[in-house]
Every structure is written in C-alpha cells, then in structure tokens.
Amino acid sequence: MKISRALTNLLIKSLAESMTVQLMIKTARLLYRDYDIYKQTGIPSNIPIQRRDAANQIIRDVIEKDHVIQFVTTLIDVYKKGIMGRPINVRFLPQILAELKELGLVYSEKEGIFIETSQDQVTRGWSILEEAKIYDFTFIRIDIVDNTKLVRKNKKNVIESVYNDFKRIFKFYVEKRNGRIWTWEGDGGLAAFYLHDKNLEAVLCAMECLVELFFYNLMQCPLKEGLDVRMAVHAGPCQFFNHSQDIKNETLRRLEQIESKFTEPNGLTLSPGVYSDLGGKLEKFFVQVPVEKGNFVYQYKLCWEE
Amino acid sequence: MEFYIVTNQPIIADKIEKLKNNTHVLDPSDFRRKVKESSRNEIFYLDIEAFKNDWEKEFKYAQKNDKVFLALIDLQGKVKDIGTYIYKGIVDYIGKDNGVNDFSKRRFIDVENYLENYRCDYFLADEEDELEPGAYKIAEKGWATIRSDEEYTFYIMYVELDDKKEMEKSFAKSNLKLAIDSFKRFVEQNVARFEGKLWIWQGFGGVVLFPFNGHDCPAALSGFRMAIYKHLHDVEESLFPHFISYRMAIHLGNVLYQEENTGNVIADTINSVFHLGSKYAEPGEFYMTDDTYRFIHPKIKPYFKASGEFEGRNIWRMRRPIIGAFRS
Numbered sequence: 001m002k003i004s005r006a007l008t009n010l011l012i013k014s015l016a017e018s019m020t021v022q023l024m025i026k027t028a029r030l031l032y033r034d035y036d037i038y039k040q041t042g043i044p045s046n047i048p049i050q051r052r053d054a055a056n057q058i059i060r061d062v063i064e065k066d067h068v069i070q071f072v073t074t075l076i077d078v079y080k081k082g083i084m085g086r087p088i089n090v091r092f093l094p095q096i097l098a099e100l101k102e103l104g105l106v107y108s109e110k111e112g113i114f115i116e117t118s119q120d121q122v123t124r125g126w127s128i129l130e131e132a133k134i135y136d137f138t139f140i141r142i143d144i145v146d147n148t149k150l151v152r153k154n155k156k157n158v159i160e161s162v163y164n165d166f167k168r169i170f171k172f173y174v175e176k177r178n179g180r181i182w183t184w185e186g187d188g189g190l191a192a193f194y195l196h197d198k199n200l201e202a203v204l205c206a207m208e209c210l211v212e213l214f215f216y217n218l219m220q221c222p223l224k225e226g227l228d229v230r231m232a233v234h235a236g237p238c239q240f241f242n243h244s245q246d247i248k249n250e251t252l253r254r255l256e257q258i259e260s261k262f263t264e265p266n267g268l269t270l271s272p273g274v275y276s277d278l279g280g281k282l283e284k285f286f287v288q289v290p291v292e293k294g295n296f297v298y299q300y301k302l303c304w305e306e
Numbered sequence: 307m308e309f310y311i312v313t314n315q316p317i318i319a320d321k322i323e324k325l326k327n328n329t330h331v332l333d334p335s336d337f338r339r340k341v342k343e344s345s346r347n348e349i350f351y352l353d354i355e356a357f358k359n360d361w362e363k364e365f366k367y368a369q370k371n372d373k374v375f376l377a378l379i380d381l382q383g384k385v386k387d388i389g390t391y392i393y394k395g396i397v398d399y400i401g402k403d404n405g406v407n408d409f410s411k412r413r414f415i416d417v418e419n420y421l422e423n424y425r426c427d428y429f430l431a432d433e434e435d436e437l438e439p440g441a442y443k444i445a446e447k448g449w450a451t452i453r454s455d456e457e458y459t460f461y462i463m464y465v466e467l468d469d470k471k472e473m474e475k476s477f478a479k480s481n482l483k484l485a486i487d488s489f490k491r492f493v494e495q496n497v498a499r500f501e502g503k504l505w506i507w508q509g510f511g512g513v514v515l516f517p518f519n520g521h522d523c524p525a526a527l528s529g530f531r532m533a534i535y536k537h538l539h540d541v542e543e544s545l546f547p548h549f550i551s552y553r554m555a556i557h558l559g560n561v562l563y564q565e566e567n568t569g570n571v572i573a574d575t576i577n578s579v580f581h582l583g584s585k586y587a588e589p590g591e592f593y594m595t596d597d598t599y600r601f602i603h604p605k606i607k608p609y610f611k612a613s614g615e616f617e618g619r620n621i622w623r624m625r626r627p628i629i630g631a632f633r634s
Contacts, residue, residue, distance in 0.1 A: 204542065211534060218605050281549065282541045285630040302534070304609070305626040 001127060003063050007099040011068075014075070014092040015055035024051070026083050028058050030074050031067065069105065069114050069127055072096060076107065111196045115178065124180050126194060129240045138198040138235040138274065139252065140179070140206050141259045142170055143188035145228035158222055163187065166227060169216060173208045177201040182247075188229075190252070192238075199235055199277040206231045206268045207285075207300060214266070214302055232259035234271040262291050267301040274298075307418050311379070311409075312337050313353035318379065321406045329414065334364075341368045349397060349417065353379040369394065372604065375421065381405050397421060443560055448501055448517045454565035459518040461525035461558050461598060462575055463502065464583035465493055466511025468551040468590065473510075485545040486510060489552070492539050496532045500524035511552070511583075513576065518558060523601040526594060529554045530606050530624065533592050537629045551590040555583040558597040578617065586616045596620040 015024050021037070028035040038045045041057045062071040079090040097107055105114040105127060116122055129135060144150070144166070151159055163186055170189070174181055179193040179202065193202045210231065217226035236251030254271065263269040270278075275286060275298040286298035310332040311322045319331045332340060334356040341350065350368060354361040368374055375397045378385060383402030385391065391399070398417050400408045442459040445452045452458060467473070467489060473482060490512070494504050497514045501524055506513040516525040532554070540549050559575025578595075587593055593613060594602070599622045602610070613623035 204538070207538060211538065214534070215531070219603070284549075285537055285541075287630055300630060303628040305628060 001066060001068060001103070003068055004099065007068075007096065008059060008063065010092050010096050010099060011059045011062075011071075012052070012055045014090060014096060015058060016051045018089060018091045019051075021049055021051055021054045023083060023088065024054050024058060027074060027078055028061075030078070031062075031070060035061075069100075072100065073107075073113060077112075113195070115195065122175060122180065124182060124192075124242055125240055126178075126180065129194070131242055132239060134237050134239050135194060136235065137238050137251075138193040138202040138233060139238075139255050140174070140191040140193075140202050140231060140233050141188070141255045142191075142206075142209070142229055142231045143259055145230060145265045147187035150223065150225075150227075154223060162221060162223055162227055165216065165220070166213070166229075169212050170209055173205045173212065176208075177205045179205060190255075199233075199274045200279070200282070202233050202235075203268075203270060203274060203278060203282065206233055210266060210268055210300075211302065228265040230259050230263040230265060231268040232256075232263055232270070233268070233274050234258055235274050258297060262289070262297045262299075264299070264301060267299055270298040270300075272296055272298070307421075308348045309351065309414055309417075310340065310348060311351045311353070313351075313356045313379065315353060315355060315381075318353060318381075318406055318409070321409045325409065325411055325414075337364060338367060341371055341374055344371055344374050347373060347375065347421075349375045349377060351377040351379050351398065351400065353381075354384060355379075355382065365391075365394075377417070397425075442518060442520065444520050445517045448519065449503065452517060452563055454563060457560050457562045459558065460561050460563075460575075461516040461518060461523060461556055462561065462579045463497070463514040463516065463525050463529060464511070464553075464555045464579045465514065466553055466583060468553060470510045473546075481545075488543055488545040489550060492543060493532070496535070497525075497528050500528040500531075502528055513579070515561065515563070521601065523556075523598060523603065525556050526598060526602040526606065529556060529592050529594075530609065533624055534627050537627075553583055553587040553589060554592040555579055555587050556594040556598045557582060558595065558601070578619075582616060582621070586621065591626075592624040594622050596622070598622075 015027070019027065025035065025037050028037070035058075037043075037049060037054055037057060040061055041049060041053065043049055043053075059071075062068055075090050075093065075096070078088050079093060082088050100107070100114065101117075104117050106117045107113075108115050113128055116126055144163075154162075167184060167189075170191070171181055174191040177193070178195050179191045181189055181191050183190045191202075191205070193199075193205075195201075210229070213227065213229060221227055232255055234251065234255040236249075236254070238247065238249055238251050241247065258269050258271055269289075270286060272295070275283065278286075286300050288296050289299050291297050307328060309329045311318060311329065312332045312334055313319060314334055322329050322331050332350070334353075337350070337352075340348075352361060352365060352368075357364050365376060368376055375395070377396055377398035377400070378388075378391060379400045381400070381402060385399075388399055388401075397420065398413075400406075443457055445458050467486070477485065486509075490504070490507060493512070493514065497504065497516070500516065502514045502516045504512055505515045514525070514528075516528070536550075536552075540546075544550055557575060557579040559573075559578065561573055561575055582593060582595065594610070596619055599607075599610065599620075609625050610622040611625055613621045615621060
C-alpha cells in the first residue's frame with residue numbers, strides 16, 4: 001500500500017507527541033515481539049534516543065514491512081486499553097483515520113479491523129491478510145451448467161455478453177457482503193469471505209445471486225435456454241496468496257465436490273459446517289439431503305407451485 | 307392496422323402506392339428502426355429480394371417485437387419450405403405464381419380478418435393497446451408531471467401484513483411498531499425502484515400508487531419481485547421474530563391524487579382494491595384484477611393463474627414460490 005508523506009508524518013508525530021521512547025518500544029513490540037530500537041537505528045544502547053528519532057525509525061520499519069494498517073490498529077488498541085494498565089492518549093488518531101479513509105479503508109469498531117470501502121481499493125486479502133499465511137475462510141464456488149454446450153450453440157458475442165452479465169451479478173453480491181472474488185474462469189469462479197459472520201454472509205450472498213439470476217434469465221438473458229448455474233458454500237482453512245494461484249487444498253477440493261456432485265442446476269448446496277452456523281430462520285430454507293458415507297449436505301432452490 | 311411493404315423493387319412499390327390508405331412502402335434500410343419503434347399492430351411484408359441473403363436475419367430480428375406481424379414477398383419463388391414460416395407465424399405469403407397481382411385492398415382486408423378471427427396473439431395485442439378514448443388519464447412523464455388534486459390513472463397496490471390480531475396480542479406496542487416499520491421500509495424500497503410511491507399507510511398495511519403509462523405494468527413486476535425476495539427480507543431485515551405473511555392486490559383505475567393524504571380518500575378504485583385485498587385475498591397471496599393482468603410483462607404471465615371472480619372482475623393469483631423444497 002502506498003503511504004503518503006502526510007500520513008507518514010502524522011504517524012511519526014502521533015508517536016513522538018503521545019509516548020515516551022519506552023512506551024513507543026512497548027507499542028512496537030505489540031506488533032513485533034523482539035523489536036530492538038537500538039539495533040534498528042544503529043545507535044549504541046548506552047546513548048539516549050530522542051523521541052522523534054525513535055518514532056521516525058519505528059514508522060519507517062512499519063512502512064517497509066507494509067504493516068501500516070496493523071500498526072494503526074495497534075495504536076487504536078493502545079488508545080482504548082492503554083499499556084500495562086496505563087492509559088495512553090494517542091494523539092492525532094482522528095487525522096490518521098481520515099487519511100486512511102482517503103485510501104479507501106475504514107475502521108470497523110464491531111470487527112476491530114480496517115475494512116476496504118472503495119471499489120478501487122478492493123484487494124484479495126482485504127488489505128489485512130499476510131502472504132502465505134493460513135486463515136479460516138468461507139468459500140463460494142459458482143459454475144455455469146453445460147458451459148461447453150452453450151458456447152457451441154450460441155454466437156461468441158452473445159456468450160461473451162451473457163458471461164459478462166453473469167460475472168457482474170456475482171461480483172456485485174460478493175463485494176456487497178465484503179467477500180472477494182479470488183478466481184474467475186469465465187464460466188465460473190471462487191469467492192472468499194473472511195470477515196465477521198463469514199458463513200452467514202457467504203450463504204446470503206449465494207442466495208441473492210441465485211434469485212437475481214432467476215430475474216436475469218426471466219427478463220434479460222438473450223440465450224433461449226437461459227443461464228443455469230450451480231453454487232456451493234463450504235468453510236475451512238486455506239493459505240492466502242495475493243496473486244492469482246491455482247490453490248489446491250482439502251477445503252477447496254471438498255467445495256468443488258459439493259458443487260459438482262451434489263448440486264442441482266440453479267441450486268445452492270452447503271456443507272454441514274456452514275449450515276450449522278446459520279440460525280433458526282435461515283436454516284428453514286435448506287433441505288437436508290443425504291450424500292455418501294452417512295454424510296449430509298443442505299440444499300436450497302427456488303421452485304414454484306404448479 | 308397499418309401495412310408496410312419493405313421493398314426497393316419499383317414493380318412492387320408502384321403497385322402499393324396505387325393502393326394508398328393504410329399501406330406504405332418502406333425502404334429496407336428503415337426496416338429495423340420501424341420494427342423497433344412499433345408499439346401497436348403493424349404488418350410488415352418483407353420482400354426477400356430486398357435483403358438478398360440476409361432476409362432471414364431481418365425476419366428473426368422482427369420476431370422479437372411481439373406487436374409486429376410478418377409476411378413474405380417471394381416473387382422469385384426462392385423460399386423452399388413455406389410451412390416453416392407459417393409455423394413461425396407469418397400472416398401472408400406473396401409468391402411467384404401471381405406475383406404483385408396479389409397485392410390488393412381485398413387481400414389486406416382478408417389478412418385483417420384472418421388475424422381477428424384466427425390469431426389469439428392479434429386479439430390480445432389489440433385488446434392491450436386499444437385504450438378507450440378518455441378512459442385513462444395518463445401522466446405523460448410519471449411522477450414528474452403528477453399534480454395534487456388532479457385525477458390520473460394508477461396501478462393501485464394494496465399490501466397488508468396478515469395475522470394482525472395475533473401480533474397485537476404477542477408483541478409490546480413499541481416493539482410491534484419497530485417491526486412494522488421494518489416491513490414498511492421493505493415495501494417502500496421495493497416499490498420505489500419501479501416508480502411506485504407509498505401513498506397511504508395505516509396500521510399493518512397501505513396503498514402504493516404506480517402511474518400508468520398506457521402500456522406497461524411496473525406494479526406487477528414490483529409485487530412479483532417482493533414475493534420472491536420475501537424470504538431474504540425475513541432473514542435479514544425483518545424485525546419480526548417469525549416469518550411474516552402479507553397479502554398484495556393490484557387494480558388499475560383512476561384516482562384523484564392528493565399530495566397531503568390523510569388516509570380518508572374515498573374513491574371506487576381504492577375501495578375495489580381494499581375489498582380485493584381484505585375480503586378476497588388469502589393470507590400470503592398476491593392477486594391482480596384482469597385490468598391489470600392485460601398489461602403485465604409477458605414473461606411473468608406464466609407465473610399467474612386464473613383465480614375466479616370478485617365483484618364482477620376476473621382475478622389472477624401469483625403462483626407461490628416454494629423455497630427450500632425440491633421437485634421429486
């Protein structure tokens with residue numbers, strides 16, 4: 001993330017005017033356990049460091065590691081809770097938050113993290129996930145039914161237009177609920193949810209997509225047979241990568257299996273783990289279906305009275 | 307009924323120009339524009355020579371407008387299987403044998419008679435478009451031109467929560483008000499995207515007005531969408547702890563519009579829709595009168611079933627969406 005000079009100066013000023021050098025070091029160590037200001041500055045440990053110099057070094061290190069968001073989150077925590085029982089009035093926090101808002105990031109009190117708000121700022125990892133680390137995600141897999149047949153039967157420009165509409169609808173509902181599209185293959189893709197209530201958000205996203213696709217097929221789709229999709233939602237651990245990768249792990253393999261083997265056209269299937277997180281009202285819209293080896297999945301589909 | 311002969315052949319154009327009245331020669335380059343603009347019954351005779359090898363493409367294009375009827379002029383006898391085009395709905399074929407001599411006033415009268423007597427799509431289309439003079443008071447630009455204390459034709463939608471008595475017993479007044487407000491917001495947001503305006507709200511329901519433009523029914527689309535999105539509203543936005551049930555009914559009629567509505571509007575059309583919604587409608591169902599059904603989008607017509615009669619009007623009911631169940 002590109003940090004402006006204004007934000008850099010604000011961060012330095014905030015540290016330098018709010019804390020002693022010792023408190024600054026303690027704050028830095030909330031993020032970097034073994035942070036050594038002397039090692040970083042090269043100043044011998046028997047020589048006192050000026051507040052400004054310490055603040056300068058800490059912020060430079062934070063920016064170099066691209067941890068500004070995490071550091072500001074730490075400052076907010078320090079402001080709220082203090083350090084070792086001692087209240088700290090972290091100055092210039094509102095101004096720092098305003099600068100981050102300009103960059104498309106807003107602090108969520110509820111989640112205790114920064115959330116991307118601007119369309120331009122949407123990143124795979126919500127600007128907070130670290131490369132190659134493993135996190136718990138909820139995934140949606142969406143796939144067009146009989147894609148090969150559709151492509152063969154219809155003109156290229158018509159298919160392209162329909163598939164663009166399809167992607168646009170999916171993207172809208174995924175990002176509406178703070179999910180992120182990780183991969184897109186033209187005839188389907190993968191979306192990830194990480195923030196608060198991720199199971200619920202992913203399921204509602206998928207349901208909204210299916211309902212919207214129903215209206216699209218009814219009123220707009222130029223394909224005679226309409227566009228049918230299958231969707232599945234499953235949660236589990238996965239390694240995060242900033243750039244598009246063909247990630248293969250057990251969570252995604254299971255998701256693919258649920259979508260391709262257990263889902264009807266224009267249906268949505270949930271794994272048991274996701275279903276169990278839904279709550280009373282939402283559960284009622286899913287039907288339990290036995291699959292192999294005594295397991296179950298949960299299916300949703302829009303049907304009509306005869 | 308207007309007849310357009312789409313040709314650039316002088317031999318045909320000359321013949322048509324002599325007929326005058328409701329027949330016109332149309333240059334092939336104007337064909338698509340004319341078809342696109344066509345909003346009432348018109349017949350297009352396509353001279354296949356005028357489009358060379360592309361005439362089938364033009365034919366297909368014109369078929370997208372269901373108000374338009376097509377005929378073929380095939381003076382060279384090139385169409386191999388005329389039956390195919392009969393199945394595609396053509397109303398006439400001018401072939402090689404008689405050629406331009408087939409074009410006559412008598413011929414066109416016969417085509418009109420054929421449409422009237424044998425074609426249900428002509429009959430419906432005609433019924434939709436033929437507004438009785440003076441019956442409808444259309445606000446040309448919708449809400450932008452609607453003024454208080456003047457009469458207009460509206461789609462009037464009645465919407466009301468069911469189980470009022472049970473809810474009044476089960477919930478504290480303040481909680482009930484909050485929950486009803488969440489439903490009211492749902493209604494307002496959903497009708498607004500179709501140019502509907504919540505006009506009256508009393509207790510558990512109200513009346514929405516949609517200005518009538520003479521040919522569409524956004525009210526039906528709005529109600530249709532609300533019925534389908536209901537389950538998502540129940541889960542996310544509704545402040546009721548249970549799944550709500552509500553009735554909707556739509557009627558088309560004239561209303562004296564008043565900006566400052568006190569809920570004391572007295573009008574036949576308002577009474578009609580209130581009666582339909584409160585006396586006829588079953589809980590959880592969506593109905594419309596025949597006057598409304600005529601104008602609904604053809605793509606949602608299959609989702610409505612005839613539901614009998616009420617106060618001298620045929621009524622249509624929306625088929626229920628079934629969420630979570632599967633067809634066996």
